[in-house]
Amino acid sequence: MRASEIGSRGTARVAGTAESLAARLRDIGGRAVHDLRVVTWIFIWELRGYFRKPTSCVLLLACTLVAGWNFSLLVTLLSTGRVVPVQIADEPLAQFLGPNVFLVFSLMMVLPVVTMGVVADERRRGIWEMLLTAPVDVRQVIWAKFAAAWCVVVLNTLPWVYFISVLYLFGGGDFDVGHLIGGCAGIATNCLTLCAIGVFCSACCRTPFAAAVATVGATIGLLLLSLLPRVLEYWRLSPLWVSSAKWLACWEHLAEFSSGVIDPRIVIGHITAAAVFLWLAVQVSELRQSN
Amino acid sequence: MLVRVKNLAKSFQGTRAVDGVSFEISEFGICGLIGPNGAGKTTTLRMLTSYLTPTAGTVCIAGFDSVRQPLPLRGRIGYLPEGSALPQDARVDEYLAFRAGLKGVERRRRTAELDRCLQICGLTGQRRRILGRLSHGQQRRAALADALLNDPPVLILDEPTIGLDPLQVLHLRGFLSEVASTHCVLISTHVLSEAEAVCDRVLIMNGGRLADDIDLREDGARQACFVEVDGVLEELTAVFTGIATGVDVKWLSSAGCWHRLELSAASVEDLRSEVAATCLRQGWKVRELTASPRSLETRFVRAVLPDSRKAA
Numbered sequence: 358m359r360a361s362e363i364g365s366r367g368t369a370r371v372a373g374t375a376e377s378l379a380a381r382l383r384d385i386g387g388r389a390v391h392d393l394r395v396v397t398w399i400f401i402w403e404l405r406g407y408f409r410k411p412t413s414c415v416l417l418l419a420c421t422l423v424a425g426w427n428f429s430l431l432v433t434l435l436s437t438g439r440v441v442p443v444q445i446a447d448e449p450l451a452q453f454l455g456p457n458v459f460l461v462f463s464l465m466m467v468l469p470v471v472t473m474g475v476v477a478d479e480r481r482r483g484i485w486e487m488l489l490t491a492p493v494d495v496r497q498v499i500w501a502k503f504a505a506a507w508c509v510v511v512l513n514t515l516p517w518v519y520f521i522s523v524l525y526l527f528g529g530g531d532f533d534v535g536h537l538i539g540g541c542a543g544i545a546t547n548c549l550t551l552c553a554i555g556v557f558c559s560a561c562c563r564t565p566f567a568a569a570v571a572t573v574g575a576t577i578g579l580l581l582l583s584l585l586p587r588v589l590e591y592w593r594l595s596p597l598w599v600s601s602a603k604w605l606a607c608w609e610h611l612a613e614f615s616s617g618v619i620d621p622r623i624v625i626g627h628i629t630a631a632a633v634f635l636w637l638a639v640q641v642s643e644l645r646q647s648n
Numbered sequence: 649m650l651v652r653v654k655n656l657a658k659s660f661q662g663t664r665a666v667d668g669v670s671f672e673i674s675e676f677g678i679c680g681l682i683g684p685n686g687a688g689k690t691t692t693l694r695m696l697t698s699y700l701t702p703t704a705g706t707v708c709i710a711g712f713d714s715v716r717q718p719l720p721l722r723g724r725i726g727y728l729p730e731g732s733a734l735p736q737d738a739r740v741d742e743y744l745a746f747r748a749g750l751k752g753v754e755r756r757r758r759t760a761e762l763d764r765c766l767q768i769c770g771l772t773g774q775r776r777r778i779l780g781r782l783s784h785g786q787q788r789r790a791a792l793a794d795a796l797l798n799d800p801p802v803l804i805l806d807e808p809t810i811g812l813d814p815l816q817v818l819h820l821r822g823f824l825s826e827v828a829s830t831h832c833v834l835i836s837t838h839v840l841s842e843a844e845a846v847c848d849r850v851l852i853m854n855g856g857r858l859a860d861d862i863d864l865r866e867d868g869a870r871q872a873c874f875v876e877v878d879g880v881l882e883e884l885t886a887v888f889t890g891i892a893t894g895v896d897v898k899w900l901s902s903a904g905c906w907h908r909l910e911l912s913a914a915s916v917e918d919l920r921s922e923v924a925a926t927c928l929r930q931g932w933k934v935r936e937l938t939a940s941p942r943s944l945e946t947r948f949v950r951a952v953l954p955d956s957r958k959a960a
Contacts, residue, residue, distance in 0.1 A: 395750070398746070398749045398750060399750070402746045405742075406735060406737070406738065409737040409738065410737060482733055483729060483731050483733025484733045484734070484735060486694070486699055486729055486733060487727075487729065487733045487734075487791075487794075488750075489699050490697045490698070490699050490722055490725070490727040490729075491722060491747065491750040491751055492719045492720070492722040492723040492750070492751060492752065493719070493722075493750055494718070494719060646699065646700060646701055647700070647701035648660070648661070
């Protein structure tokens with residue numbers, strides 16, 4: 358066999374491999390585009406469906422009232438200047454979009470209301486069956502519902518952002534924009550995990566009420582986990598234990614964000630946690646279909 | 649092959665809801681799935697739509713397997729579930745547009761497709777109404793319009809006439825007869841008269857099993873009657889069988905020399921008058937000569953009732 362022949366065969370093989378690789382990539386790309394189209398379509402429908410319900414207005418009104426109350430306290434604190442923060446996260450401005458009692462409990466109330474019906478209620482009413490007899494799969498439906506729930510939960514925290522923006526624009530004085538940007542990023546990031554937990558609870562439970570109870574239970578669990586690093590520090594355990602516990606302290610992350618520090622590791626951590634809970638929700642839903 | 653179901657089984661926590669059901673539908677037409685409550689009809693239909701995963705067996709619709717290729721399979725079916733599972737706060741056209749998008753109806757074709765389905769289901773005037781404010785029958789029709797979107801070749805309708813008024817039932821039957829020439833329609837129903845009126849073929853399910861498979865086109869042309877005659881059973885059977893070709897004689901019961909028989913035939917113009925004439929010719933005493941109840945009803949009862957109650 359001549360060298361030129363071997364060369365041409367080799368070239369043909371490389372070309373064939375490249376062609377099959379390109380075809381596979383086209384296939385994967387096509388499927389991704391299709392997935393995105395379906396997810397977007399269901400997401401828009403879910404979002405519109407949520408705002409068709411009177412609950413959406415009631416919830417937003419309640420959040421606005423709580424945020425207004427919180428804002429009035431902030432203004433009082435700032436005007437009296439009685440707070441001497443030990444660390445940045447303790448500053449009233451950082452606390453406003455951080456783990457303050459008003460925001461945390463509002464999120465803990467909004468979350469189950471929004472996510473409880475996502476799967477459990479639809480399954481009970483038969484809408485789930487209708488959805489899954491159309492050419493869509495469980496994964497696409499769960500992702501779309503999660504995205505819609507996340508948008509709604511984040512939207513309900515907008516009154517806090519609105520009030521602090523008013524302070525930024527009209528309050529004068531020294532205002533660190535880092536608190537505003539970091540706080541928004543923190544709420545958005547934390548809500549990823551919280552919503553994914555809510556969707557997972559909804560997928561696991563038979564009734565929306567049970568899903569709501571499970572979600573509240575999970576958020577209370579997260580709240581207790583957030584206290585863990587401080588408890589470990591109090592017990593003077595090794596810094597390794599404390600730093601490990603900090604990874605699980607969901608609400609503590611909010612404090613870090615609202616002080617103006619956006620840690621990409623925490624963002625990635627929350628995205629991963631959300632992905633894991635959504636994967637579990639898909640598995641549970643598929644398991645329920647096969648049993 | 650449009651629909652192929654092979655050894656289909658489904659268990660729910662140890663309870664066998666469907667147990668080894670097999671059938672094939674190779675041509676367009678209407679196939680009815682009938683059976684008493686808890687016979688496994690809805691579970692079978694849910695497995696056909698790929699919503700439920702079978703415990704054993706396979707479902708193949710338009711060449712696609714329900715477990716391995718559920719998405720292309722779902723693209724080829726239109727499904728109307730038993731209850732009207734519709735979002736109560738959406739408008740009819742909004743909901744149908746959403747469903748059309750899910751089913752891959754192109755944007756430019758969507759309005760025309762919606763109009764077509766709404767017209768078939770008589771909902772053109774209700775398109776802007778909120779689904780929750782429609783009557784039960786109208787909601788059923790909205791769900792049917794959803795099943796018809798994108799014109800799928802296989803329609804699976806679970807109790808389609810529940811909640812419809814008699815006029816709507818007639819309208820639906822007319823529509824089903826129309827689409828049957830170009831679609832495969834699989835309906836489940838409790839109403840035997842309905843199955844008899846619209847179906848070309850009926851599958852009877854009982855206790856999760858397929859108890860009978862009746863071709864109504866063939867069966868509908870048959871006449872049947874009961875006769876109770878005084879004579880020798882073998883002779884009676886031989887003579888009645890000879891009335892015409894294809895006469896089927898079934899012994900039912902005997903009391904002394906009286907024998908009760910069921911005769912059925914497709915080729916005879918008036919079976920009862922033929923039987924009467926034969927008895928006169930033979931000089932047999934006759935105690936009963938009545939038309940048999942409709943064949944579907946008889947076969948349904950035979951398939952569904954336990955042996956001990958069949959005789960009664």
